Amino acid sequence: MPSAAPEEVFSAAELDVADELGVQLVRFMRLITKSKSQVAAAGPDGIERAAYAILFHLIHEGPQRTSRLAEALHAEISTISRQSSSLVQHGLVERQADPEDGRACLLAPTTEGLRVFEENRKQRNKWLAAVLADWPEKDRQSLNELLDRLNTGIETNIPKVADPMSAQGKGADA
Structure with missing residues (x-):
């Protein structure tokens, strides 16, 4: 059986930035969902x-x-x-x-x-x-570049779903 890769270690500062990003992403998703529902409510089709x-x-x-x-x-x-x-x-x-x-x-x-x-x-x-x-052009371009980078990072680091059977097997061996 292949061994699991060691868990990466992140500094407290890196985890704080990740936490703030998580908060902002949740806020962003809620606002997108709200704006989509507003459009859907008005849609006659x-x-x-x-x-x-x-x-x-x-x-x-x-x-x-x-x-x-x-x-x-x-x-x-x-x-x-x-x-x-x-x-x-x-x-x-x-x-x-x-x-x-x-x-x-x-x-x-x-x-x-x-x-x-x-x-x-x-x-x-x-x-x-x-x-x-009201954003400067440079900020609009930076936003697009950073979102592209974020999306690429997410695409290449999608979490793997744990196999429930392998988790049960680990408990039996421990």
């Missing part, structure tokens, strides 16, 4: 805001099976099926035969889906421009 994540993913990653979307969006297949059905009913997404397996289908954005996505993107960009309107 009847589409769940979460369904737009499917449309976004399809536009950026290409046609996908429901199972792959669920994996990529960390959601249950039943949730993705329900949300994608709504997108299909509204003409934003279409089902296509999977060229690798004719029994399966892929979800793909329609021309209307692309139009709606771009409209939502323009609205988001106007809102963010208003949020940053």
